[in-house]
Amino acid sequence: MNRPHNSIMVIFGASGDLTKKKLIPSLFELYKQELLCDDFAILGVSRTKFTDDQFRQNIIEAVIKYSESKEIDKDLLKNFAANAYYLPINTEEVRDYMLLKEKLDELNALKVTHGNFIYYLATPPQLYETIVSNLGVYNLQDTPDEHGSKKIIIEKPFGFDYESARKLNGHLHDIFNENQIYRIDHYLGKETVQNVLVLRFANGIFEPMWNRNFIDHIEITSSEFIGVEGRGGYYEGSGALRDMIQNHMLQIVGFIAMEPPSSFRANAVRNETLKVFQSLRHIKEEEVEKYAVRGQYTESLIRGEKIPGYREEKGVAPDSRIETFAAIKFFIDNWRWGGVPFYIRAGKRLPTRVTEVVIHFKKTPHHLFSTDNAEQTVNQLIIRIQPDEGILLKIGLKQPGAGYKIQNVNMDFHYSDISEVELPPAYGRLLLDCMLADSTLYARGDAVEECWRFVDPILNQWKENKEIKIYGYPAGTWGPMESFDLFENSKSEWRYPCKNLTDDGLYCEL
Numbered sequence: 001m002n003r004p005h006n007s008i009m010v011i012f013g014a015s016g017d018l019t020k021k022k023l024i025p026s027l028f029e030l031y032k033q034e035l036l037c038d039d040f041a042i043l044g045v046s047r048t049k050f051t052d053d054q055f056r057q058n059i060i061e062a063v064i065k066y067s068e069s070k071e072i073d074k075d076l077l078k079n080f081a082a083n084a085y086y087l088p089i090n091t092e093e094v095r096d097y098m099l100l101k102e103k104l105d106e107l108n109a110l111k112v113t114h115g116n117f118i119y120y121l122a123t124p125p126q127l128y129e130t131i132v133s134n135l136g137v138y139n140l141q142d143t144p145d146e147h148g149s150k151k152i153i154i155e156k157p158f159g160f161d162y163e164s165a166r167k168l169n170g171h172l173h174d175i176f177n178e179n180q181i182y183r184i185d186h187y188l189g190k191e192t193v194q195n196v197l198v199l200r201f202a203n204g205i206f207e208p209m210w211n212r213n214f215i216d217h218i219e220i221t222s223s224e225f226i227g228v229e230g231r232g233g234y235y236e237g238s239g240a241l242r243d244m245i246q247n248h249m250l251q252i253v254g255f256i257a258m259e260p261p262s263s264f265r266a267n268a269v270r271n272e273t274l275k276v277f278q279s280l281r282h283i284k285e286e287e288v289e290k291y292a293v294r295g296q297y298t299e300s301l302i303r304g305e306k307i308p309g310y311r312e313e314k315g316v317a318p319d320s321r322i323e324t325f326a327a328i329k330f331f332i333d334n335w336r337w338g339g340v341p342f343y344i345r346a347g348k349r350l351p352t353r354v355t356e357v358v359i360h361f362k363k364t365p366h367h368l369f370s371t372d373n374a375e376q377t378v379n380q381l382i383i384r385i386q387p388d389e390g391i392l393l394k395i396g397l398k399q400p401g402a403g404y405k406i407q408n409v410n411m412d413f414h415y416s417d418i419s420e421v422e423l424p425p426a427y428g429r430l431l432l433d434c435m436l437a438d439s440t441l442y443a444r445g446d447a448v449e450e451c452w453r454f455v456d457p458i459l460n461q462w463k464e465n466k467e468i469k470i471y472g473y474p475a476g477t478w479g480p481m482e483s484f485d486l487f488e489n490s491k492s493e494w495r496y497p498c499k500n501l502t503d504d505g506l507y508c509e510l
């Protein structure tokens with residue numbers, strides 16, 4: 001495993017939640033596994049007036065509170081935090097970037113980082129353009145000598161529709177080259193999402209069947225048990241389609257549907273996912289009601305506990321029409337997928353936390369075993385992204401005894417069976433890739449724009465057309481029943497990974 005060159009990671013928004021909950025614990029994990037460079041520094045930047053020591057103390061507390069590691073070596077953690085520095089500036093004030101430049105020069109000499117700087121924008125998206133411009137004013141994006149590299153990592157949302165995404169990309173490109181820009185989508189950092197590529201392209205048995213001749217339809221579910229968790233203000237400007245489908249779920253579609261790349265180089269892989277996004281059949285505005293369903297969770301009682309509805313959440317308008325559940329049906333217009341429907345749903349306050357892809361294979365052309373349940377035989381490949389990460393193949397086999405009664409059985413693989421090691425956190429993997437200048441698992445600007453182009457007509461209709469209903473669903477259930485109407489005339493329906501919480505216990509079977 002390569003180790004990255006010495007570098008400084010500058011975190012804008014260093015006093016915020018993302019830094020505490022994700023970035024710092026992930027960087028510590030890399031440090032613990034000795035995957036970071038020999039000499040590195042974290043430079044926290046934000047308006048809050050911390051000293052270096054206070055910032056280091058915050059880092060220690062963040063790792064203790066949010067790290068997924070079961071055991072934390074306190075001495076190691078102290079050594080890790082000693083590499084952190086802090087600069088209180090107003091990121092909207094261009095003159096303050098002079099202070100940033102001086103601080104970077106100082107740390108660069110101290111840590112021998114050869115001008116390798118990574119800027120992480122963990123700030124509200126409204127600040128992206130200002131920060132990028134201000135970095136440009138002091139040429140902090142420049143790589144004047146052959147050693148120093150400057151990279152910028154940007155968090156989602158990358159825009160809120162196609163036009164704003166294009167504008168943001170244009171602005172970034174005014175200052176940085178595309179190969180310096182890393183748009184992070186933490187789903188691509190998940191071990192099981194990467195495993196989709198290995199499953200498909202390292203095995204000879206799946207690829208011949210991975211097409212319209214053998215696959216009936218594909219279903220992807222992202223279900224969250226939690227609600228908006230105090231982020232009502234953010235969510236009111238977003239909704240499930242923007243928050244989960246435009247990015248995370250379409251990126252999974254990209255990996256599931258892409259053609260084999262000619263190599264595993266970043267652009268070879270990303271060119272193929274781009275082609276998938278370019279082939280998505282756009283839903284016409286007048287057909288949005290037929291192909292997209294939205295819902296919003298309402299108050300309910302789960303195991304005796306009252307769960308508030310979305311409209312009762314802090315920061316949410318009492319008459320909000322923002323969807324906490326979205327389901328869509330669409331097609332990919334290319335040779336491989338012509339006529340195969342894809343169904344995606346994502347929602348909050350569903351019965352459990354689960355993300356999975358279900359490949360539904362076609363039925364046999366002729367039913368040889370004319371027993372009662374021959375029709376029911378299912379061949380499904382379930383790729384469980386989280387939790388209980390693994391893969392399951394459902395097939396029909398003969399029940400022991402007289403006659404030919406067929407029973408569906410499972411062949412399954414769980415990550416936990418092959419590895420004692422906890423799966424690495426998605427952010428850790430992606431941060432390391434960026435340090436190694438590998439952008440394979442980062443979203444490219446053109447792909448992000450294509451994904452917005454695809455969801456824009458749905459967003460427009462949901463905003464403008466007051467006749468399109470938003471259905472209520474009790475918290476703890478699988479969203480509005482209307483989402484089943486997407487399967488019109490077909491014998492299929494969504495797979496239930498577990499029952500409704502309102503009428504059963506929490507049980508999630510792979």
Ligand code: BG6
Pocket residue numbers: 224243244355
């Ligand atoms: C984020 C969304 O991008 O992904 C959140 O903004 C969502 O609303 C989260 O909860 C889900 O991520 P994960 O890794 O928990 O599935």
